[in-house]
Amino acid sequence: MTIPTTPAAPAPLLVVGSVAIDSIKTPFGVRERSLGGAALHFSVSSSFFTDVAVVAVVGDDFSHDDEAVFRERKINTDNLQRISGGRTFRWVGEYGFDLNTARTLDTQLNVFAEFKPELSPTARKSPFLFLANIQPGLQREVREQVDARFVAMDTMNYWIESSRDELLKTIAVVDALIINDAEARELAQEPNLIRAARKILTLGPSMLVVKRGEYGAAFFTRDTYFATPAFPLDSVFDPTGAGDSFAGGFMGYLAQSDKIDETTLRRAVIYGSVMASYNVEEFSCDRLLKLQPSEIRDRFHLFKDFTHFEI
Amino acid sequence: MTIPTTPAAPAPLLVVGSVAIDSIKTPFGVRERSLGGAALHFSVSSSFFTDVAVVAVVGDDFSHDDEAVFRERKINTDNLQRISGGRTFRWVGEYGFDLNTARTLDTQLNVFAEFKPELSPTARKSPFLFLANIQPGLQREVREQVDARFVAMDTMNYWIESSRDELLKTIAVVDALIINDAEARELAQEPNLIRAARKILTLGPSMLVVKRGEYGAAFFTRDTYFATPAFPLDSVFDPTGAGDSFAGGFMGYLAQSDKIDETTLRRAVIYGSVMASYNVEEFSCDRLLKLQPSEIRDRFHLFKDFTHFEI
Numbered sequence: 001m002t003i004p005t006t007p008a009a010p011a012p013l014l015v016v017g018s019v020a021i022d023s024i025k026t027p028f029g030v031r032e033r034s035l036g037g038a039a040l041h042f043s044v045s046s047s048f049f050t051d052v053a054v055v056a057v058v059g060d061d062f063s064h065d066d067e068a069v070f071r072e073r074k075i076n077t078d079n080l081q082r083i084s085g086g087r088t089f090r091w092v093g094e095y096g097f098d099l100n101t102a103r104t105l106d107t108q109l110n111v112f113a114e115f116k117p118e119l120s121p122t123a124r125k126s127p128f129l130f131l132a133n134i135q136p137g138l139q140r141e142v143r144e145q146v147d148a149r150f151v152a153m154d155t156m157n158y159w160i161e162s163s164r165d166e167l168l169k170t171i172a173v174v175d176a177l178i179i180n181d182a183e184a185r186e187l188a189q190e191p192n193l194i195r196a197a198r199k200i201l202t203l204g205p206s207m208l209v210v211k212r213g214e215y216g217a218a219f220f221t222r223d224t225y226f227a228t229p230a231f232p233l234d235s236v237f238d239p240t241g242a243g244d245s246f247a248g249g250f251m252g253y254l255a256q257s258d259k260i261d262e263t264t265l266r267r268a269v270i271y272g273s274v275m276a277s278y279n280v281e282e283f284s285c286d287r288l289l290k291l292q293p294s295e296i297r298d299r300f301h302l303f304k305d306f307t308h309f310e311i
Numbered sequence: 312m313t314i315p316t317t318p319a320a321p322a323p324l325l326v327v328g329s330v331a332i333d334s335i336k337t338p339f340g341v342r343e344r345s346l347g348g349a350a351l352h353f354s355v356s357s358s359f360f361t362d363v364a365v366v367a368v369v370g371d372d373f374s375h376d377d378e379a380v381f382r383e384r385k386i387n388t389d390n391l392q393r394i395s396g397g398r399t400f401r402w403v404g405e406y407g408f409d410l411n412t413a414r415t416l417d418t419q420l421n422v423f424a425e426f427k428p429e430l431s432p433t434a435r436k437s438p439f440l441f442l443a444n445i446q447p448g449l450q451r452e453v454r455e456q457v458d459a460r461f462v463a464m465d466t467m468n469y470w471i472e473s474s475r476d477e478l479l480k481t482i483a484v485v486d487a488l489i490i491n492d493a494e495a496r497e498l499a500q501e502p503n504l505i506r507a508a509r510k511i512l513t514l515g516p517s518m519l520v521v522k523r524g525e526y527g528a529a530f531f532t533r534d535t536y537f538a539t540p541a542f543p544l545d546s547v548f549d550p551t552g553a554g555d556s557f558a559g560g561f562m563g564y565l566a567q568s569d570k571i572d573e574t575t576l577r578r579a580v581i582y583g584s585v586m587a588s589y590n591v592e593e594f595s596c597d598r599l600l601k602l603q604p605s606e607i608r609d610r611f612h613l614f615k616d617f618t619h620f621e622i
Contacts, residue, residue: 097502191408193525194545214504215526216540225617229527229538234505266620300622306536307618309577311611 010125011053011076013255015042016117016142017132017154017244019056019080020089021066024283026238027097034240034284035069037089038132038154041241044285045248045275046130047073048296049256053123055079055142057111059086072289079123086111099236099280100213119145128255130154130247136163136170143173150260152176152209152251154243160186172204178247180211193218209250209269211243211276219269226266228307231277231299238283242276245288249275274299321436322364322387324566326353327428327453328443328465328555330367330391331400332377335594337549338408345551345595346380348400349443349465352552355596356559356586357441358384359607360567364434366390366453368426370397383600390434397422410547410591411524430456439566441465441558447474447481454484461571463487463520463562465554471497483515489558491522504529520561520580522554522587530580537577539618542588542610549594553587556599560586585610 020037024030043054053076058066060082070077092106117138129146131139131153139153151174159167160183167187171177177200181193188196193210197220200208208220214236216229250272257264274296281287331348335341350367357363364387369377371393381388403417428449440457442450442464450464462485470478471494478498482488488511492504499507504521508531511519519531525547527540561583568575585607592598 192545192547194543198545212526215523216538218540218543225543226620227527227540227543227617228620229529229540232505232529232536232538234503234509236503263621270620304620304622306538309537309539309581309615310574311615 008122010122010127011051012126012258013046013050013052013128013130013251014055014123014126014146014148015039015046015052015130015132015251016055016139017042017130017134018089018112019054019058019062020091021061022090022240022284023092024238024240025094026099027095028237029283031238031283035066036091036240036284038134038241038244040069041244041279041285042130042132042248042251043075044069044073044288045245045279046252046255047075047248048275048288048291048293049249049252049271051076052252052255053077053079053126055117055119055123057081057083057086057115059083059088059111062088069285069289078120079117081115083111083114093240095239099239102240117142117145127258128251130251131170131174132244132247133159135159136167140170140173143170150175150254152178152207152247154178154247155183155187157183157186168203174205176207176209177205178209178211178243178250180213180243181215184208184210207265209272211246213239213242217246217269217273219265221262224262226269228269228273228303231273231303232306233277233280236280239280241285242280245279245285246272246276249273270300270303271296273303319433321433321438322362323437323569324357324361324363324439324441324562325366325434325437325457325459326350326357326363326441326443326562327366327450328353328441328445329400329423330365330369330373331402332372333401333551333595334403335549335551336405337410338406339548340594342549342594346377347402347551347595349445349552349555351380352555352590352596353441353443353559353562354386355380355384355599356556356590357563357566358386358559359586359599359602359604360560360563360582362387363563363566364388364390364437366428366430366434368392368394368397368422370399370422371395373399380596380600389431390428392426394422404551406550410550413551428453428456438569439562441562442481442485443555443558444470446470447478451481451484454481461486461565463489463558465489465558466494466498468494468497479514485516487518487520488516489520489522489554489561491524491554492526495519495521518576520583522557524550524553528557528580528584530576532573535573537580539580539584539614541584542614543617544588544591547591550591552596553591556590556596557583557587560584581611581614582607584614
């Protein structure tokens with residue numbers, strides 16, 4: 001008789017998306033080589049709430065030192081492919097004094113151009129899945145491999161414009177869309193956000209989270225609505241990754257709670273807002289790597305304080 | 312012995328500002344002759360909360376029918392001057408699909424060019440005073456005539472750019488500034504709103520209300536902060552007067568409560584948001600003229616519902 005080996009437990013949360021090397025210029029400084037990518041920002045943020053595993057690809061220019069961020073945050077990298085002789089995804093961007101929108105100066109897909117996500121049997125059992133912003137066909141390939149209880153996704157104007165049909169197929173098979181204001185209007189082809197949301201909720205997802213940068217976030221289901229202002233920051237240093245940190249806080253809190261009811265979802269929107277507010281305080285994920293759990297709780301309570309009024 | 316006549320009690324709330332005849336074009340329609348002006352929108356809105364008196368000037372093109380709006384809302388017009396042979400202030404404006412900003416096509420000051428506000432002894436005793444958007448020197452003349460307990464004011468980019476010194480003198484003698492996002496940044500010459508607010512609160516006022524259109528409103532004192540999203544509207548018909556309706560709800564509720572504490576001020580921000588949300592649903596003040604007090608209460612409670620989350 002042989003003793004069966006215990007299979008590893010799946011991480012409660014799985015993310016697929018880019019891990020990148022960014023070059024960023026803001027009015028406050030320049031960083032030539034900065035860790036970035038949606039899956040990196042998402043996983044660092046969500047790691048404060050739950051165990052998270054990342055599905056992505058890097059080249060061999062992604063050094064052992066670069067990987068330290070995953071080790072420090074105990075992020076599972078069993079599904080992080082390393083392509084020998086390949087180059088990691090690169091993004092060069094710039095912000096003006098209006099920090100709400102980035103100007104992309106250069107994007108090099110590199111190893112992402114040929115990426116075929118092949119998930120481990122363990123990863124396929126994660127109950128919460130986030131499809132960060134990548135080519136919608138790739139998002140769907142991953143979605144189909146994972147038997148998740150709750151799936152959310154992000155996207156961007158580029159896919160809305162260039163791969164609309166492909167994108168709509170992916171949107172049809174997720175529970176929640178987490179996108180920004182302009183993307184929601186563009187996707188729905190409707191300037192009024194409330195009507196845009198109503199339209200998006202006919203495409204498949206039962207929930208829509210709209211990220212509004214310095215104006216906060218809104219959460220729609222077919223019969224509920226929740227909105228919050230953003231945390232009042234007197235210095236925004238680098239907005240890169242704010243949206244992914246938001247999604248990380250949102251999904252991390254849901255996976256930690258292992259519940260998907262209105263009370264939990266509203267709190268998740270606030271935790272998303274908290275994580276985004278910390279993320280923008282320094283370059284890359286520098287601020288999150290120093291963050292203490294007590295700081296997350298403090299800012300969560302401040303959200304309550306500054307939005308509360310008596311009937 | 313003669314029996315002294317009882318002097319009329321002052322209205323709890325007094326407003327000075329423009330009463331205008333507007334021509335407005337929005338993507339949803341055109342109205343050639345529409346009642347407008349900051350003092351008109353403000354007084355209609357605040358009349359749902361308290362008695363209000365208006366200080367303004369009109370020409371004799373402002374008909375008995377035009378005045379019906381004041382009669383219907385029981386707005387005191389003892390201090391509304393009528394200049395015989397004069398023409399009422401005119402504004403011609405247009406909105407695109409982005410309803411956040413109006414394009415001014417024409418402004419004719421007309422009777423406002425020579426306006427010298429002379430307040431009745433009764434009006435001078437109103438405890439709450441709102442200086443709607445007019446030339447800052449005029450605002451100060453009125454402010455100096457009224458022995459008010461609480462004074463708030465609005466202004467616009469035009470005065471910030473053309474009459475900065477004059478404007479700063481007026482700002483120095485009020486308790487609260489109620490302006491929009493862009494005006495706050497421009498006045499403080501600071502792109503970050505939180506730092507802009509901090510700077511503005513060194514200029515005299517102890518409070519700043521920032522109106523953010525579809526993104527809601529923020530309220531700053533030197534040591535407190537409150538923010539709310541806007542009411543989620545699926546159709547915005549005509550944004551003209553939204554800011555003044557907001558100020559009317561805010562000041563009307565304070566005057567009605569006759570209290571200026573944090574709890575009351577936060578509720579006042581919500582009432583302001585409620586009144587603005589109704590105002591934009593139809594041309595001019597058409598919607599407010601049909602509004603029922605129960606609708607104000609309903610929307611106030613909806614604000615609570617859609618911003619509430621559990622700790």
